Amino acid sequence: MNSRKNLFIFSYMALPVSLYFVFVLVPYLGAMAISLTRWTGTSTLDAIEFRGLQSFQRILSDEKFWSALSHNLLVLIVMPICTLALALLFAALFTQGLKGAKFFRIVFFFPQVMSVAIVAIVWGFVFHPTMGILNGVLNLVAQAFGRAGSNFPWLGNVNTVLPSVISVAIWQAVGFYMVLFIAGMQGIPEELYEVSRIDGASAWVQFWSITIPLLWETIRTAVVFLTIAAMDMYTYVTILTNGSGGPSRAADVLATYMYQQAFGGGNNSNPFGYGTAIGVVLLLIILMLSALGLRVTRREVNEY
Amino acid sequence: MxxxxxxxxxxxxxxxxxxxxxxxxxxxxxxxxxxxxxxxxxxxxxxxxxxxxxxxxxxxxxxxxxxxxxxxxxxxxxxxxxxxxxxxxxxxxxxxxxxxxxxxxxxxxxxxxxxxxxxxxxxxxxxxxxxxxxxxxxxxxxxxxxxxxxxxxxxxxxxxxxxxxxxxxxxxxxxxxxxxxxxxxxTVSAMWYSKPWLEKSGHTIPATWSEFLGVLDKIKKEGKMAPWTYQGKYPYYMWGIVLNQLMYKAAGTSAIIAIDNLEPNAWKNPDILRATQDLYALWDKGYIMEGTAGLTHTESQAEWLNGKAAFLPCGTWLENEMKDQTPADFKMTAAGIPGYADGKGDNSAVAAGxxxxxxxxxxxxxxxxxxxxxxxxxxxxxxxxxxxxxxxxxxxxxxxxxKATEGVKSAIAVVETAGKNIIEFKLPDWYSEFGKEIEQRTGELLTGVVKPEGFVDLMQKKADEIAANADIKKFKRTS
Amino acid sequence: MAPPTPPISSYVNYSIPAKNGASWSALLKVFAYVLLVFWAVIVVYPMVWSLIAALKTDAEIFRTPWSIPAILQFENFGRAWKKAQIGAYIGNTFLVIVPAISFTLLLSSMAAYVLARFEFTGKRLLSTMFLIGMMFPVFLALVPLYLVMRYIKEFTGIPMLNTFHGLIVVYIAYSLSWTIFFMTGFFKTLPKEIAEAAMIDGASHSQVFFRVMLPLSKPGLVSAGIFNFLGQWNQFILPTVLMSNANVEAGQTRYVVSQGLYYFQNQQMYQSDFSGLFAAVAIVTLPTLIVYLVFQDRIEKGLTVGALKG
CATH class of the missing domain: 3.40.190.10 (Periplasmic binding protein-like II)
Known part of the structure; x- marks a missing residue:
């Protein structure tokens, strides 16, 4: 019986595990090895030189690395907070039985199914200085108040480029987490609300004392996924800034900086070793933050 | 992307x-x-x-x-x-x-x-x-x-x-x-304008940059269009067409060779700073079209063709690149970048190649x-x-x-005047990471994020960094 | 590869009646609607604007970005389809993702079933291994992955690079993490008793899996399939490195749809055709829009299928 079971386990796991090992794990381990070397990324493999931790030492004093990381951290703070706040708000509204809720839900979720590349192309035109929708609307408002319009370059200004990129990421993510929270909220037994209503609690109090605690597990998972998204941002930044990382690289994140170093001609001494080292640091940060995110948000899970 | x-x-x-x-x-x-x-x-x-x-x-x-x-x-x-x-x-x-x-x-x-x-x-x-x-x-x-x-x-x-x-x-x-x-x-690198517009406006293109800034100032005061625009998202145009030529005209060949050879303090040359300050004046005095920094090359060129700005830097491909969007009476024309009466370089030289x-x-x-x-x-x-x-x-x-078009003929005239004096910086070709740095910093200079003094400091710092890095192969030029 | 989908507690029926609806004041309600309409406009308007732009001429897009087209330029779509080869890209994409999704689902549910239902040494290690795969930044692996593909050819003689089967295998490998995670959660929600009853009737583990568990997990499979469709349809980084046109003659293409769109967008720098680009965007968005509208319920429920308590 037991050997039959083991054979079954083996035969079912063998193919997925080996595919995963060969095509996913081996390349990542390979990347870690490359981060310890000097390699141009275009020469054949025999030209690779072992350099130990040289690239990691260089990272310590690389201002552009730290600037990119600080942008990631800003995204990490702003994006989850805004996304969660909006998603929770919409989810709460939709579970209150508003008319038309279904329609809004379908619309709000839609950005999630669009590819990031298309979202970024479309939003590149929203932020366009002269023909963009955003300046168009703002100029209409300005005219209504008798002020002159402007052609503000949202993606061409060091102060607005990163917030612009972040708002696109939020725009796309809100619908997804909203649906997630709707499902979670509908799983909360109605009796809990009835009891508290008898106690005279307002909807606001109920939201904080019942909904949020009972939704906590879902929120935790959402935080982890938003953390991963915040540390990536590669496609948004690349397409919205035409690959430049924005003016003064003001929207540069680790992923785009890594690309610029490894592939974009931004490093003449060790493009691939250094770029890969940045990627390895990024990976470690993601793993650390995910673990941290789960730990910080850990609290008594409410069973019901 | x-x-x-x-x-x-x-x-x-x-x-x-x-x-x-x-x-x-x-x-x-x-x-x-x-x-x-x-x-x-x-x-x-x-x-x-x-x-x-x-x-x-x-x-x-x-x-x-x-x-x-x-x-x-x-x-x-x-x-x-x-x-x-x-x-x-x-x-x-x-x-x-x-x-x-x-x-x-x-x-x-x-x-x-x-x-x-x-x-x-x-x-x-x-x-x-x-x-x-x-x-x-x-x-x-x-x-x-x-x-x-x-x-x-x-x-x-x-x-x-x-x-x-x-x-x-x-x-x-x-x-x-x-x-x-x-x-x-x-190709020839030059600055471009609409010939009928220039004739009608009564402005002329002077030989020196300081006089040219005066012309830009008048255009600004007239309030009909911005004096200048450039390929905002790609500030390299402003380096590779304008700033490089200003630097040569102010500082001369030996200064450019020193820069290309990564010599210590080559960027701290007062003439190099002077050229940088002259470029910075475009931003400092508000001559650059609003919104420029958010436009791509074709978008800024289209704005210029629509009469939103008077001058734009570009190579000779401009005419063909924009042929579908050029109004029939626009007649784009090239002019060399104005220089200095007292510069160390030849004032008629041009970047072409x-x-x-x-x-x-x-x-x-x-x-x-x-x-x-x-x-x-x-x-x-x-x-x-x-x-x-x-x-x-x-x-x-x-x-x-x-057959040559009018625009190309005007660019050719610029080259003919220059004769053998062709301006060439090798540094960004030899060291692509320097090219990245100079593009980013030129963009910052033209949006007021760095000042000219800061700009040359940053360039010197980057040059020293490359010079000190044994993993980067160095090249030298003598002429 | 698929969009991140956290598990959620239970299989929820959306027709649950409103909670607390009565306590809402009229004012709040008005405020709520203003907010909802505002967000709906923010979501819909950029897309509508793009669709309108797809029907304009380039000159109209630049000069009168706000107006509707004077004449509907349907030929933009024809140009995008043929000249920009969007049609060929879509064909290539289906050639890759149909087998890739099928095998992703099969292999993932096999692994997920084992991980959900059996205790064995190394199980924790394997689960963690699959789990952290979701956190890896994909492009860190790109060049080593390329080398792996190349060595496979060296050792086995099977070409992997610039082949459809090579891309299919890689898509499967990079979809496993998420799909196994998702399906494990799903299998845990299915009652143990059914499998046990079948085993008592003398069925083998495999028979239980294929005849009992797999049919029962159909809702989960459909959800996972939809998410893999969206993820693989939009996949961009992997084909960029593994599928190149540097080996095919002019006029042919190996690109998948996201690559082709990117290529087209890049061409804007040299020969601008914004109306064609927007037409291409519309053509590429349409399949996902249809999938979404048809399976809208299923997609949303899909999010809730996995089990939290796993």
Whole structure:
């Protein structure tokens, strides 16, 4: 019986595990090895030189690395907070039985199914200085108040480029987490609300004392996924800034900086070793933050 | 997505209209264009060539019948002109198959083949996302083209290949005295305006930058349009067309050589700072069109064509690049960048030269075939085809019977005035990370994020960093 | 590869009646609607604007970005389909993702079933290994992955690079993490008793899996399939490195749809055709829009299928 079971386990796991090992794990381990070397990324493999931790030492004093990381951290703070706040708000509204809720839900979720590349192309035109929708609307408002319009370059200004990129990421993510929270909220037994209503609690109090605690597990998972998204941002930044990382690289994140170093001609001494080292640091940060995110948000899970 | 303009990309995009005038201006004038000995047709090629050939010019490199594997950047020029050169090769060498594979992101698509040690024979290394040619040279990836340079020209009888090319057009691809690639397009860097507008407005283009700032000031006060715009998202245009020329005109050749050779404090030269301050004045005095920094190159050029700004820097490809959006009465015209009455450089000098580099891989299966392809690509008939179908200029002498547009004629006038004084910075070509740095910082300078003093400090810091890095191979120039 | 989908507690029926609806004041309700309409406009308007732009001429897009087209330029779509080869890209994409999704689902549910239902040494390690795969930044692996593909050819003689089967295998490998995670959660929600009853009747583990568990997990499979469709349809980074046109003759293409769109967008720098670009955007968005509208319920429920308590 037991050997039959083991054979079954083996035969079912063998193919997925080996595919995963060969095509996913081996390349990542390979990347870690490359981060310890000097390699141009275009020469054949025999030209690779072992350099130990040289690239990691260089990272310590690389201002552009730290600037990119600080942008990631800003995204990490702003994006989850805004996304969660909006998603929770919409989810709460939709579970209150508003008319038309279904329609809004379908619309709000839609950005999630669009590819990031298309979202970024479309939003590149929203932020366009002269023909963009955003300046168009703002100029209409300005005219209504008798002020002159402007052609503000949202993606061409060091102060607005990163917030612009972040708002696109939020725009796309809100619908997804909203649906997630709707499902979670509908799983909360109605009796809990009835009891508290008898106690005279307002909807606001109920939201904080019942909904949020009972939704906590879902929120935790959402935080982890938003953390991963915040540390990536590669496609948004690349397409919205035409690959430049924005003016003064003001929207540069680790992923785009890594690309610029490894592939974009931004490093003449060790493009691939250094770029890969940045990627390895990024990976470690993601793993650390995910673990941290789960730990910080850990609290008594409410069973019901 | 990633668009970077580097000097060698300048010509990539599209095109200059073409002109016999320019060709005459740059031609070394050794080539009698029509004098072709009638006896010169040996082993009759399989196709009807548009020209007769010297026996010695048919297969000087000694290629066999192996196929030629070419991968080419296909941008504003398209790749039909490459196909044309391919048919020339196939016509002269029966049995040889030339394969032309068009791509865009050259390094993304080809990097794997290089790592594999299986590069193509010949590529067009241009466009956004091309390789740094210098990096390829340093790795020993590229073939020395000495044999090609000394071979007889494809269709200019009695002349060596190298002697048919415009003087200076190939210098950007010389590394340690070796020719490691060939540029197949030629361009002039200038600032552009609408001729009827200038005449109507009563302004003139003065010889010095300080007077020019005065003109911009008047335009600003008139309030009809912004005085200046540029390719906002790609500040490299402002470095590679304006700031480089201001620096040369203020500081002279020796200062530029010092900068290229990474000499200590080369950027701290007061004349270099002066040029930087003069560029910064465009931002500081509010002459740059609002919103410029958020526009791409084609978008800013379109705004300029719509009369939103008076002047714009660009290469000679501008006319062709914008031909669909140019109002009929616009008449775009080039002018040299104004300089200094008391500068150390020649005030009439101009930045002009070759672009669109084609290279041959040393480890390709058919290195000689790759070179033979380039011999056909830079032939007179191919240059003529290029001029007539892509309205652009190949740096090949002796192409006759071509018509030039007004815009190109004005650019040619700029080059003719300059004569031999061609401005060339090598630093961003030699060290692509310096090119990245200077693009970013020029953008910051033009949006007030850094001041001129900060700019030269940052440049010096980057130069020192490269000089101190033993992993980066250094190059030197003496003239 | 698929969009991140956290598990959620239970299979929820959306028709649950409103909670607390009565306590809403009219004012709050008005405020709520204003907010909802505002967000709906933010979501819909950029897309509508793009669709309108797809029907304009380039000059109209630049000069009168706000107006509707004077004449509907349907030929923009034809140009995008043929000249920009969007049609060929879509064909290539289906050639890759149909087998890739099928095998992703099969292999993932096999592994997920084992991980959900059996205790064995190394189980924790394997689960963690699959789990952290979701956190890896994909492009860190790109060049080593390329080398792996190349060595496979060296050792086995099977070409992997620039082949459709090579891309299919890689898509499967990179979809496993998420799909196994998702399906494990799903299998845990299915009652153990059914499998046990079948085993008592003498069925083998495999028979239980294929005849009992797999049919029962159909809702989960459909959800996972939809998410993999969206993820693989939009996949961009992997084909960029593994599928190149540097080996095909002019006129042919190996690109998948996201690559082709990117190529087209890049061409804007040299020969601008914004109306064609927007037409291409519309053509590429349409399949996902249809999938979404048809399976809208299923997609949303899909999010809730996995089990939290796993």
């Amino acid at each position: 990633s668009k970077k303009i580097t000097r060698r990309d300048f010509v990539k995009a599209s095109a200059v209209g073409s002109g016999a005038v320019l060709l005459a201006a740059c031609s070394p004038a050794i080539v009698p264009p029509t004098a072709v000995p009638p006896t010169a047709v040996p082993a009759a090629p399989a196709m009807d060539l548009p020209f007769p050939m010297d026996a010695s010019a048919v297969n000087p490199l000694g290629i066999g019948t192996e196929p030629i594997d070419g991968v080419f950047f296909s941008g504003g020029f398209g790749h039909d002109y490459i196909n044309y050169a391919g048919t020339l090769v196939e016509g002269v060498h029966p049995g040889v198959k030339v394969s032309v594979k068009p791509i865009q992101k050259v390094s993304e698509e080809l990097r794997p083949r290089l790592v594999e040690g299986n590069p193509p024979d010949v590529i067009d290394n241009s466009g956004a996302g091309s390789f740094s040619t210098t990096d390829l040279v340093n790795e020993g990836q590229l073939a020395d083209l000495a044999a090609l340079m000394d071979a007889p020209s494809f269709d200019t009888p009695g002349v060596k290949f190298k002697d048919t090319l415009f003087p200076g057009s190939q210098s950007s691809l010389v590394y340690d005295g070796k020719q490691m690639g060939v540029n197949i397009a030629y 070759g672009g669109e580099p084609f290279v041959v891989f040393a480890k390709g299966k058919n290195v000689k075939g790759g070179m033979e392809f380039l011999r056909a690509q830079l032939s007179r008939s191919s240059a003529k085809w290029f001029a007539e179908n892509v309205s652009s200029i190949m740096p090949v002498s002796g192409v006759t019977d071509l």
